Amino acid sequence: MADLHFLANPARFRRFSQRVLPGLGFATVLMLCACLYMAFFVAPADYQQGQTVRIMFLHVPSAWLSMMGYALLAGLGASLLVWRHPLAALMARAAAPVGASFAAVCLLTGSLWGRPMWGTYWVWDARLTSMLLLFFLYLGHIALSRAYDEPERGDRAAAILALIGVINLPIIKFSVDWWNTLHQPASVTRLDAPAIHNSILVPLLWMAVSLLFLFVFLVLLRTETEIDRRRLENAAAQEEGAPA
Template sequence: MTTAASFHRFANPARFQRIGDLLLPWLFGATALLLGVGLWLALVVSPPDYQQGDTVRIMYVHVPAAWMSLFVYTSMAVSAAVGLVWKHPLAEVYAKAAAPVGAGFTALCLATGSLWGEPMWGTWWQWDARMTSVLVLFFLYLGFIALVDAFDEPARGAKAGAILLIVGVVNVPIIKFSVDWWNTLHQPASVFRLDGPTIHSSMLWPLGLMAVGFTTWFAAVAIVRMKAELAERRIRAIRIAQIGRE
């Protein structure tokens, strides 16, 4: 391997670790602040809904979890494409680190959706387009997690996983527009609309703070998990080198 190639291979992760260490305390601090204020607004200050009563407070967990489930998947698919095209050494590390977190957000979205659906719609679950497509997203995450570890050669697992992520990204707009394209039990979008949000600022604020807090939390956890994954790769490389010497 030439010096330039080995530089490319290790320089980026080294720089990433440095920047990550610099960012982590700020991300943890911002998360605590955002979620602290967000929870107070969500649980205490914001009013009950005139139709849904206090169950509307489930929204402040459910909707940010749903946004994160889509954001994390999309970011993994973008990183998979970058990894396939430019062979960026951090791309597959990111996707592998983020996948269980994205799956968790999706599970949280589905579970809180059920807990909201039961009292308001009278059903825990309905096979409507929105719920079914989010369930498919959950299985895409699980499929990716299983696939990347299914090969003896880690590079082949990363490639297969990247292809799954890129193909599966078709599900993201389906989830987003499912409530417009089909008649769903689930209500249509009320925040990200062309004509602006249709919910009152007393509800928009806690929703926004919780969503940004989820995002900074995710960034911190992703950095921690990427660092662990990089350490694991170094361990594997050293063990292989040891076997080679013996």
Template sequence: MIQRLANPARFNRLAGRTMPWLAWGAALCIGAALWLALAVSPADYQQGEAVRIMYVHVPAAWMALVAYAFVALASAGGLVWKHPLAHVAAQAAAPVGAAFTFLCLVTGSLWGKPMWGTWWVWDARLTSVLVLFFLYLGFIALTAAFDEPQRGERAAAILALVGVVNVPVIKFSVDWWNTLHQPASVMKMSGPAIHPSMLWPLLLMALGFTLYFGAVVLVRMKALLLARRARAMAMAQVHRAAPAAAEPGSAHG
């Protein structure tokens, strides 16, 4: 499957066919989740109505990690197996992951203020998620930092792989250190630990965000492939128009 996708024409056809399903699925899931989250699910006995922030914050946090895993896997695919679409996939996904991470951080702040009495604390969970956000920004900056796009994508891919150590740090930060952030409480080894009336909007929102991620990444991959094609065409034109000018200048430049 992944090998078959190496052909960009085939990828484009498949992406064009898949994208509308992902987009409509995302809209449907998020719409249903919004209704359940805002109108149907009960207020929390401790947190009152503020608990509704959870239905955005927690799925955004999951997506921040899922998207990073995607970027790292795609980067590995590009560095190790040299799959032609791998770096494109990583570059398409990074801004989406950064957006989810940003959403997670800000909604966490909006939840922290009424519940903890502070917008921000430098504790392990919050700080490691902030590091994740900077990893995304670094990745995006590196892809654009070189004249030669291939060098940029390699450098960014290496950063993405090094940054993978941060993922388990985020996951287990609430267990390893004393933090203000509560430990994992949706899924425990014994099964779901929250009531179905709260679990459903949460899972539907997470599914909707995942489908949204898929749809937007496909659109961005197509755009990136076209941008590369335009660049190749422009370079071919320059070389044809002025072959002499394309030669390197005198050695003592």
């Protein structure tokens, strides 16, 4: 039964991803081009920050996506540990570098935004520190999943790390409310109306959707690769005559 599962699900996933990927990639490129145009030529400058507000169009969506990506890793970790879902481990391997990249973009753009606006590239306040921790959690996940000779053990260890690290997500989100920070409180995700004028909010949300497309594209593509890679490894093991 478990064996059937293992064969059926990745194959179905693979068929699905092959059908979806070309269109998704094309749509992502188109939307990102449109968003770049909006970010630079349609969106107005901010009343206080001037042109540097354009950095927000990268910074904020990558922060969202890196947090969403970690929640995804945690969900995949749970489904691996509890239900032993065969695809979960492969997808977690595929998704971790994607999330790490978005976290890196968030940190770098934030730093380049902080210098002209706050007067510093970096401070150790609760928001910035917890975001840096998220980046390191991703790196830990990547390292741990590749640390063992048997990939299954690495998958298991990385899944446990993902579940422990998920506690960092609410800390990142609420750090600006719980503690005094240099970073300002949330502008978009608050209970009342967003504190961003529509002319800036709309490009921001479009950029978020486009980068989400890129995120999904990358995760699907890399999961497909992981499925093929696992098959390749199994074939190699069988050729050596090892009882797989």
